[in-house]
Amino acid sequence: MLQHPPIGQRPSLRPCRLAGWGTYLPDEVVTFGSQTRYRIPDGMSQLDMLAAAAEDALRRADLHPDDIDCIIAACAAGVQPIPCTAALVMERVAPRAGAAAFDVNSTCTSFITAVDIASRYLAAGDYERVLIVSGDVGSRFLDAGQRESFELFSDAAAAVVLTRETGGKNAPGVLGSLQQTWPAHAHDTELRGGLSLHPAQSYADGDPSDYLFAMNGRRALLGMLAVLPDFFARFFDRVGLGLDEIDLVVPHQASRALGIAMRRIGIPRGAYVDRVAEFGNMVSSSVPFMLATSLDEGRIGPGDTVMLCGTAAGLTANALLLRL
Known part of the structure; x- marks a missing residue:
């Protein structure tokens, strides 16, 4: 543990x-x-x-x-x-x-x-x-x-x-982070083909679906909702800060269920970025793209504290507190 x-x-x-x-x-x-x-x-x-x-x-x-x-x-x-x-x-x-x-x-x-x-x-x-x-x-x-x-x-x-950057009381940097994986949900979202399990040369004689992305969205969502409250309670305890001290939450834009996940961990609407309708799930670029967009739009700037967070295949949860 x-x-x-x-x-x-x-x-x-x-x-x-x-x-x-x-x-x-x-x-x-x-x-x-x-x-x-x-x-x-x-x-x-x-x-x-x-x-x-x-x-x-x-x-x-x-x-x-x-x-x-x-x-x-x-x-x-x-x-x-x-x-x-x-x-x-x-x-x-x-x-x-x-x-x-x-x-x-x-x-x-x-x-x-x-x-x-x-x-x-x-x-x-x-x-x-x-x-x-x-x-x-x-x-x-x-x-x-x-x-x-x-x-x-x-x-x-x-x-x-x-x-x-040199240190200091109010210096920019990472204030804390936490990551954990629950392998019971490892196959809720997966792409099996292309590497050693199903090599490219096996495609002609194998199952073409192994080379396409597969997702059990309901199971992934339920698994995520079950683990997030405890995960974020431990994260906030670790970093020693509360939500009221965070200027913006930049979550992975996983799906249209983003609001459900945010409510589950007590983050109110308006305190986090939700652009799923406009951009969708951009996979690994989702969090940095929304971070960059928030900077470009002036929603955050130097001195602000931002929480980067999300869930991923694995099932993995990830959170990091960054002072700009």
Whole structure:
């Protein structure tokens, strides 16, 4: 069982600054009733989206690509099995950076996990400037016969640059984090084919459905609602802050049931971002895209405290408190 620090032993601030952010949203739009979704065109790749978002983030941070010393790709499904997606992003965006490059995957909450990891490297002084990229092309894995998922997902990408920061009482950085997985729900949402269980060469003789995304939405939702209250109670106890001290909650835009999940953990409407109708579930880019959008729209800014959170296949719950 996960243990949280006892009272008086809260996690210390991991100082780091959100120096830049960028997004990419395809031009192609499809609608399902009142729901708007985005689709990558045939001539574009996931890597194209990730590179565009990364370049945007570097421009905002006023950094040259060679300034980056670590690149983390935080995607649910990468560009190819080998090498890691981060290496391919580095080849495209910062080929002479001399940086470390690796992938992090907790599916839809991969970005939160990557920020958690990056903040630890930055606080330790191992790196000075970390580029995190997230994005998926869910539309290329969807089963048109499974309406629930087919009408939910959008293609998009987002990126941030985190830089090392000196500490201080009100310094920007990560105030605390918590992640847990409940494997009893591991198969509620899955994509089985493409790697070692069902290799690509087995497609012709195998079950084509193994190579398409499958989701039992009701079971996933019920599993999530069962674990979230205790998970967030432990999270708030760990960080030593209450909801009234958080300026904005940026959750993964999992589905139209987002409001139900937020009410379940006591977060009132207006205190969190809900843009599911406009953008859908953007998989790994969902949280960073909404974070960037909130910054661009002036909803949050320097000094504000933001909670990044969400659930993902696994079943995984993830939460991180970030002071901008």
